[in-house]
Amino acid sequence: xxxxxxxxxxxxxxxxxxxxxxxxxxxxxxxxxxxxxxxxxxxxxxxxxxxxxxxxxxxxxxxxxxxxxxxxxxxxxxxxxxxxxxxxxxxxxxxxxxxxxxxxxxxxxxxxxxxxxxxxxxxxxxxxxxxxxxxxxxxxxxxxxxxxxxxxxxxxxxxxxxxxxxxxxxxxxxxxxxxxxxxxxxxxxxxxxxxxxxxxxxxxxxxxxxxxxxxxxxxxxxxxxxxxxxxxxxxxxxxxxxxxxxxxxxxxxxxxxxxxxxxxxxxxxxxxxxxxxxxxxxxxxxxxxxxxxxxxxxxxxxxxxxxxxxxxxxxxxxxxxxxxxxxxxxxxxxxxxxxxxxxxxxxxxxxxxxxxxxxxxxxxxxxxxxxxxxxx
Amino acid sequence: xxxxxxxxxxxxxxxxxxxxxxxxxxxxxxxxxxxxxxxxxxxxxxxxxxxxxxxxxxxxxxxxxxxxxxxxxxxxxxxxxxxxxxxxxxxxxxxxxxxxxxxxxxxxxxxxxxxxxxxxxxxxxxxxxxxxxxxxxxxxxxxxxxxxxxxxxxxxxxxxxxxxxxxxxxxxxxxxxxxxxxxxxxxxxxxxxxxxxxxxxxxxxxxxxxxxxxxxxxxxxxxxxxxxxxxxxxxxxxxxxxxxxxxxxxxxxxxxxxxxxxxxxxxxxxxxxxxxxxxxxxxxxxxxxxxxxxxxxxxxxxxxxxxxxxxxxxxxxxxxxxxxxxxxxxxxxxxxxxxxxxxxxxxxxxxxxxxxxxxxxxxxxxxxxxxxxxxxxxxxxxxxxxxxxxx
Numbered sequence: 043x044x045x046x047x048x049x050x051x052x053x054x055x056x057x058x059x060x061x062x063x064x065x066x067x068x069x070x071x072x073x074x075x076x077x078x079x080x081x082x083x084x085x086x087x088x089x090x091x092x093x094x095x096x097x098x099x100x101x102x103x104x105x106x107x108x109x110x111x112x113x114x115x116x117x118x119x120x121x122x123x124x125x126x127x128x129x130x131x132x133x134x135x136x137x138x139x140x141x142x143x144x145x146x147x148x149x150x151x152x153x154x155x156x157x158x159x160x161x162x163x164x165x166x167x168x169x170x171x172x173x174x175x176x177x178x179x180x181x182x183x184x185x186x187x188x189x190x191x192x193x194x195x196x197x198x199x200x201x202x203x204x205x206x207x208x209x210x211x212x213x214x215x216x217x218x219x220x221x222x223x224x225x226x227x228x229x230x231x232x233x234x235x236x237x238x239x240x241x242x243x244x245x246x247x248x249x250x251x252x253x254x255x256x257x258x259x260x261x262x263x264x265x266x267x268x269x270x271x272x273x274x275x276x277x278x279x280x281x282x283x284x285x286x287x288x289x290x291x292x293x294x295x296x297x298x299x300x301x302x303x304x305x306x307x308x309x310x311x312x313x314x315x316x317x318x319x320x321x322x323x324x325x326x327x328x329x330x331x332x333x334x335x336x337x338x339x340x341x342x343x344x345x346x347x348x349x350x351x352x353x354x355x356x357x358x359x360x361x362x363x364x365x366x367x368x369x370x371x372x373x374x375x376x377x378x379x380x381x382x383x384x385x386x387x388x389x390x391x392x393x394x395x396x397x398x399x400x401x402x403x404x405x406x407x408x409x410x411x412x413x414x415x416x417x418x
Numbered sequence: 419x420x421x422x423x424x425x426x427x428x429x430x431x432x433x434x435x436x437x438x439x440x441x442x443x444x445x446x447x448x449x450x451x452x453x454x455x456x457x458x459x460x461x462x463x464x465x466x467x468x469x470x471x472x473x474x475x476x477x478x479x480x481x482x483x484x485x486x487x488x489x490x491x492x493x494x495x496x497x498x499x500x501x502x503x504x505x506x507x508x509x510x511x512x513x514x515x516x517x518x519x520x521x522x523x524x525x526x527x528x529x530x531x532x533x534x535x536x537x538x539x540x541x542x543x544x545x546x547x548x549x550x551x552x553x554x555x556x557x558x559x560x561x562x563x564x565x566x567x568x569x570x571x572x573x574x575x576x577x578x579x580x581x582x583x584x585x586x587x588x589x590x591x592x593x594x595x596x597x598x599x600x601x602x603x604x605x606x607x608x609x610x611x612x613x614x615x616x617x618x619x620x621x622x623x624x625x626x627x628x629x630x631x632x633x634x635x636x637x638x639x640x641x642x643x644x645x646x647x648x649x650x651x652x653x654x655x656x657x658x659x660x661x662x663x664x665x666x667x668x669x670x671x672x673x674x675x676x677x678x679x680x681x682x683x684x685x686x687x688x689x690x691x692x693x694x695x696x697x698x699x700x701x702x703x704x705x706x707x708x709x710x711x712x713x714x715x716x717x718x719x720x721x722x723x724x725x726x727x728x729x730x731x732x733x734x735x736x737x738x739x740x741x742x743x744x745x746x747x748x749x750x751x752x753x754x755x756x757x758x759x760x761x762x763x764x765x766x767x768x769x770x771x772x773x774x775x776x777x778x779x780x781x782x783x784x785x786x787x788x789x790x791x792x793x794x795x796x797x798x799x800x801x802x803x804x805x806x807x808x809x
Contacts, residue, residue: 063690063719064486066726083439086450087487094455101452106445144439145449149718151686152449155439180490181497182520184726200726 063150065183067175069123069201072190073166073212077135078127080160082119083146083153084175089115091179105145108154112143119156122175122203123185129162136161165192169210177203221354225361228340229369234302234405235333236369237398241309242271242326243373244391247381250316255387264378267322272370274323278330279337280359286338287355296409298335303405305329310399313391337362451680451687453483456491469495470508477515484652484689489516504532507539511547518554521731521760527554545576545583552590556597559762561798565594582616589622596629597764599799605629620649624657631661632764634803652678652689659695660765664804668703672696685715690735693719698742713743733757737769747778751787758790764802767794771805 068083086103090096093114097107108115127135137160144155160166169189176183185201191212201208229235246268248255258264285291309325312318318325341358380386404415442449456472464472473492480488493516499505505513514529530551533539539547552567570576571587589611596604605626612622627641642658655678662671675696679687688696697712716739720732737753740746754773757766773779774787794800 063722064726064728065490066722081439087452087485090450090452091455091487091491096452096455099455101454102448103450103452104445105442105447105449108449109445142441144441146439147686149686149715149722157439176490178497179494180487181493181500182486182490186722186725198725 065176065180067183067185068153069185069187071169071187073169073192075165075192077162078160078166078169078212080125080137080158082123082156083148084115084119084156085148085150086152086154088176088180088183089118089154092118092176109143112140115143115154116140116156119175122173122177124170124172124174124205124207126170127160127162127166128168129164130167131164133163135166166212169212170207171201171210172205172207173201174203174205177205221357222361222364224340225337225358225363226365226368227361228337229362229365232336232340234306234402235336235366237401238302238306238309238329238333239272239275239366239369240373241306241313241395241398242275242322243268243370244377244394245313245316246271246374247377248387248391255391257381257386261378268370268374270323271326272366274327275330275333276363276366278327279334279362282331282334283337283341283359283362284355286335287341287351291335292338293335295335295339296412298332298339300406300409301329301332302336303402303409305332306402307399307406310395310402313395314399451684453479453485453488463498464495466499466506466509469498470512473512477512477519480519481651481653484691486519489519492516504536507533507536507543511543511550514547515550518550523554523558523760527551530554541576542579545571545579548576549586549590556590556594557761557763559794559798561594561597565591568594580616581614582618585611585614585617589618589625593625596625596632597798597800599801601629601633601801605633620645623648624654628657628764632800632802632804652691656691656695659692659699663695663698663702666702668699672699672703672705675699685712690716690719690732694735694738694743697739701743709743713739716743730756730760734761734766734769737773741769741772741776747773747776748780748783750776751779751783755783755787755790758787762794764800767791767800768802768804770794 065085065088067085067088068081070081070083072079086095086108090103093111095107095111096103097110125137129135138158141157144157146153146155171187173185175185181203183203185203187199187201188196189199189210189212190196199208199210245255246264247258249258282291309329312322312325337358341355377386377390380390383390407413408415456475463469473495476488476492476495480486480492492512493500496505496509496512499509500513502509504510510529510533514526514533517523517526517529530547533547534544534551548567548571552564552571555561555564555567568587568590572584572591573587576583576587589608592604592607592611595607608622608626608629611617612619612626623641623645627638627645630638630641639658639661642654642661646654646658655674659671659674662668662674675688675692678689678692685693685696693712693716697709697716700706700709700712716735720736720739723732733753733756737750737757740750740753750773754766754769758770770787770791774784774791776784779787
């Protein structure tokens with residue numbers, strides 16, 4: 043009884059003594075154009091606990107004792123660190139033989155360094171790690187992973203030995219320029235965003251008088267109108283893009299996509315049966331909010347890290363704006379030239395809007411009911 | 419533009435000296451000093467009594483050697499029970515102790531409260547839970563609650579367990595008195611308790627040494643040395659080293675720290691608390707080369723701990739580091755304040771006070787530290803020669 047009591051007394055003043063480095067292993071993975079180099083540093087003390095490396099049991103571990111067991115050490119490391127790697131073409135990358143064992147000195151002792159290469163046919167892209175090194179002998183152990191993609195962007199992760207699979211993406215390391223291009227690209231291929239804008243811009247070069255359209259005579263009010271619409275759209279989708287990118291709001295994508303289709307439909311119908319002529323920017327703002335969530339899902343597909351999101355987010359948005367500006371400028375030039383043609387109100391505005399409305403209706407049905415009506 | 423991040427990373431790597439694994443020259447080269455091996459755990463695990471016994475040994479070793487791997491090992495031994503909401507009382511008590519050493523104070527307290535609330539906790543375990551809880555509350559600065567726990571231990575509730583338990587309760591009360599400025603009566607009480615054969619002598623010696631230091635008495639040194647002899651713990655060794663450092667006895671402080679280990683050439687075996695004192699002793703004693711070696715190792719350990727999310731466990735050491743090893747007034751204040759939120763022992767108050775005095779300190783932080791310190795001093799009544807004379 044007294045001994046047991048003494049034990050907890052030992053803890054009375056144990057506070058300061060406990061702050062010391064706990065057991066960590068270090069994983070350093072660096073991807074390049076043809077594969078990945080893997081380096082795992084494991085503390086010799088941890089290895090000895092598991093494998094009893096100190097053959098002569100003199101409390102000292104020699105290089106000879108360690109070297110003789112290199113195969114078992116590698117086996118232990120491979121069991122503790124499940125890793126699959128595929129390249130950009132979806133091919134499996136193959137681990138090569140273990141390089142000769144080496145030693146690293148760290149602040150809390152010496153570590154065995156295990157190194158090998160993974161050979162891929164294309165740049166390494168998808169990595170899945172499941173970590174359970176020392177799970178049975180020290181649950182407080184952690185793997186500190188430093189991961190570098192082919193373009194040099196490094197990230198650090200701490201892995202608990204819980205065996206959970208963590209999927210990590212290495213490929214397509216994103217330079218800011220590439221994110222900018224992705225944003226512009228998304229506008230270009232995102233037909234729904236373009237058609238929404240076009241439906242809003244088609245009537246901009248006309249003026250409604252009674253039940254008729256007549257061509258606008260002065261450029262200035264037209265440009266102001268376009269500026270209002272485009273600014274409202276930009277402002278609105280920037281807000282929701284940021285909210286979604288930082289995971290403050292993330293509405294279900296099926297609803298977002300359906301609402302985007304509905305927004306195109308409404309914008310086109312408003313041209314056919316005008317209800318809202320002045321202040322179309324309000325409509326644009328409301329629907330722009332929805333489009334922002336749509337952009338966010340495209341941004342998410344790039345698999346950016348949340349910690350380093352601000353720069354890419356800005357660039358992506360800038361890319362979206364540039365792509366949008368190009369569409370608007372080209373289109374406005376065209377319709378400004380066409381506005382005096384007698385057929386413009388009926389065939390361009392009316393016919394165009396009708397086509398857009400029909401397409402939007404199909405999208406809406408597809409997205410709401412999860413159908414596939416049009417081929418891709 | 420693409421090359422810049424990788425260049426930076428390379429620079430960082432080389433600064434940390436990690437870019438160069440090596441191959442030893444000969445098979446005889448000694449790489450690592452290993453702790454005494456504990457019995458291997460069979461695959462199917464151990465029965466509860468064996469697991470508990472080994473886990474207690476591991477915990478004790480963690481305290482003596484300062485290697486937190488032992489704490490992980492203790493947790494592994496208790497794995498079949500570790501995640502139970504209400505494990506058997508003996509496991510729960512040990513779990514609380516382990517959580518406490520990992521600075522997970524609230525979780526530890528929850529376990530201890532549950533043990534005391536449950537009627538099925540055996541009396542002996544209950545007494546231990548009470549004592550552990552008193553220590554934890556005292557560490558956190560929750561003295562009135564600690565005092566009720568100590569009073570229960572010193573009273574009749576645990577009389578059936580014998581005089582030793584009451585003795586622990588009385589020592590614990592005397593310690594609380596000593597923290598609250600009743601220095602003379604506490605010193606007398608501790609000196610008297612030391613004469614009982616059932617008394618926890620190493621603990622009493624340590625408390626008497628610390629109290630003597632707070633009273634500014636030279637007898638502290640002899641008491642520290644006796645305490646270290648009675649129970650060679652890292653905590654006591656570090657406390658004695660601090661006493662020597664405060665008296666500018668650099669060489670003695672360094673020798674005392676190095677006596678902790680057999681291989682005096684390698685620093686990596688030293689626990690953080692001791693490496694820190696060594697860095698201070700070497701720096702102040704003019705041994706610049708070794709001082710910067712020790713400082714670099716400490717820095718690397720802090721960074722490694724922060725990487726795995728254990729940053730706050732080092733706040734006390736980091737504050738001291740920023741005060742005495744690599745002077746940085748802002749960091750010293752930040753860490754001292756962060757530490758004060760976790761721990762409120764005399765050493766923590768002293769760090770807070772020292773950081774607040776730094777002339778180069780950022781003003782708002784310094785004011786915050788001063789205010790926290792003054793409030794503590796007013797409310798606790800603590801007397802400490804290290805700061806009483808100066809402020």
